Amino acid sequence: MADRQELRDEELASLCQQGERQCFEILVRRYMEKAFHIAFNFTRDAETAKDLSQEAFLRAFANIKQFDGRSTFYTWFYRIVVNLCLDHARRRNRVAWESLDGAGEESSEQKQWADSRFLPEEEAIAGEAKRRADQTLESMPNKQRTAFLLRNHQGLSIADIAKVMKTTEGTVRVYLHRAVAALRQSLMEFV
Amino acid sequence: MERVVLQNACKNFEEDLVLYYYGECDATEQRRVGEHLTLCGSCRGFVDDLRHWLPQIAQAEPMTPAFWDDYYRETVSKLEPRKEREPWWHSWFAPKPMWMVPAFGTVGVMLLVVGMLFGKGNLTSFMQRPTANIPQEVLADEDQLQFFESMDLLESLSRLEKQDDSNHEKTNPQSSRALGRQETV
Numbered sequence: 001m002a003d004r005q006e007l008r009d010e011e012l013a014s015l016c017q018q019g020e021r022q023c024f025e026i027l028v029r030r031y032m033e034k035a036f037h038i039a040f041n042f043t044r045d046a047e048t049a050k051d052l053s054q055e056a057f058l059r060a061f062a063n064i065k066q067f068d069g070r071s072t073f074y075t076w077f078y079r080i081v082v083n084l085c086l087d088h089a090r091r092r093n094r095v096a097w098e099s100l101d102g103a104g105e106e107s108s109e110q111k112q113w114a115d116s117r118f119l120p121e122e123e124a125i126a127g128e129a130k131r132r133a134d135q136t137l138e139s140m141p142n143k144q145r146t147a148f149l150l151r152n153h154q155g156l157s158i159a160d161i162a163k164v165m166k167t168t169e170g171t172v173r174v175y176l177h178r179a180v181a182a183l184r185q186s187l188m189e190f191v
Numbered sequence: 192m193e194r195v196v197l198q199n200a201c202k203n204f205e206e207d208l209v210l211y212y213y214g215e216c217d218a219t220e221q222r223r224v225g226e227h228l229t230l231c232g233s234c235r236g237f238v239d240d241l242r243h244w245l246p247q248i249a250q251a252e253p254m255t256p257a258f259w260d261d262y263y264r265e266t267v268s269k270l271e272p273r274k275e276r277e278p279w280w281h282s283w284f285a286p287k288p289m290w291m292v293p294a295f296g297t298v299g300v301m302l303l304v305v306g307m308l309f310g311k312g313n314l315t316s317f318m319q320r321p322t323a324n325i326p327q328e329v330l331a332d333e334d335q336l337q338f339f340e341s342m343d344l345l346e347s348l349s350r351l352e353k354q355d356d357s358n359h360e361k362t363n364p365q366s367s368r369a370l371g372r373q374e375t376v
Contacts, residue, residue, distance in 0.1 A: 021270075028266050032259065040251040049251075054266050061270055133248045151213055152245055158215050176213070177206045180241070183248065188197050 009073035016064045024061050031074065032057075034154060035081050041149045042085035052088055056081040075163040078156070082164055086142055129187050136186035140179060143167075147175035148183075198236025201227075208234060212241045 004012065004026055015023040035056055039049035059080050060067075067076050137145060146165060150156045151172075158176070162169045200208050204227055210216050211224045228235050 024270065025267055028270075029263060032262055032266065033254075036254075036262065037251050046254075050262065054262075054269060057266050058269055129244075130247070133244070137248060152248070158210075158213075173206070173210060173215070177209050180209045180245070181205070183245075184197055184240075187244070 010069055013064060013067050013073050014069070016061075017067070021061075024057075024064065027060075027073070027077075028057055031077060034074075035077070038078070038081050038149065038154060039085055041153050042089060042145075048088070052084050053081060056084050059084070071163050072160075075156075075160050078150070078154070078160075078164045079166075082146055082150070086146070089142065132186045133183050136183055137179075140182060144175045144179040144182070147172050148179035151176055197240050198233050200234045200237035201231060204231075204234055205237070208238055209241070212238055212245070 004015075004023055007015075007023075007026075009027060009030070012023040012027055016027075032053070035053035036049055039052040039056075040046060043049050043052065056077070060077050063080075067073065137148070140148070143165065147161055150161045150164060151158065156164065158169050158172045161172045165172065204224065207216065207220060207224050211221065216224060228238065
């Protein structure tokens, strides 16, 4: 098993297809953090993110034979995670971005937001700015939000995001620009 | 409360600056934007703002190693029943290597040829029906059925003849009248 750790994702997926199902556990180890964080960015709830990302692994495992190697394993897997998150968001009709923030209580993220760039008296503004930005992200159209989260939070290239979202790179660029513009706007608007 | 001060970029550079920040410009664009940034303070401020606040938006808090250990164990335990549950016939529907398509095709054609070559002589044996074991009442009914089928055939033939005659009259009315005269004579 130890030498299998060195194999590429696609080689592991191929071994899984041939019946060596233990290889999938290596893929779980490799992608669990990324899968969880994508789900968390969509849901803002750790338990839900855990359930969704684990469900993504189960689905990937059940459908591993459909992975044909035309795309990389991670774009194939990310598509499963993103689709599950979007389905979940649609079911709930809205994504609960603020569930971890706590009403009136400043989270560590907000504290981080108010870093050395801001003066102490501006911390309140920074907290509000953070809340605004999160709200804007919440109300953003699903495609813009997906493109933004995959690029900004997961570090996927625009080409890979296009594959995950089954669209063109030009469209992803537009989504990304619009998302960033909307976030900037939300920060500039509040007084 | 005051506004958060964010720098505005030159309008025709804004989209490129976002892509520049994410490292998604090609070499030519990269150079063009880089040159512009050395000259334009507000665009430089715009990129600095992106660098400052984009990484902080809606980021998850880091989880402990214990969380990840639990997560892994839980996921693997959820996978276990799926490993056992897969039915044997699933392997039939699994994607096959490309070389198997012509191989199966060739085998299929060969079986067809062999079947046609060796099965030809025995074809009549399929056509002959063993009637010895069939009761006489059934056989009599079968004869009647054949009789009715032949009657249907005759009716169809007479209908076709009538249709032919009417078509002929339409296309050549004089000849039909002459034919009528001949008939009266």
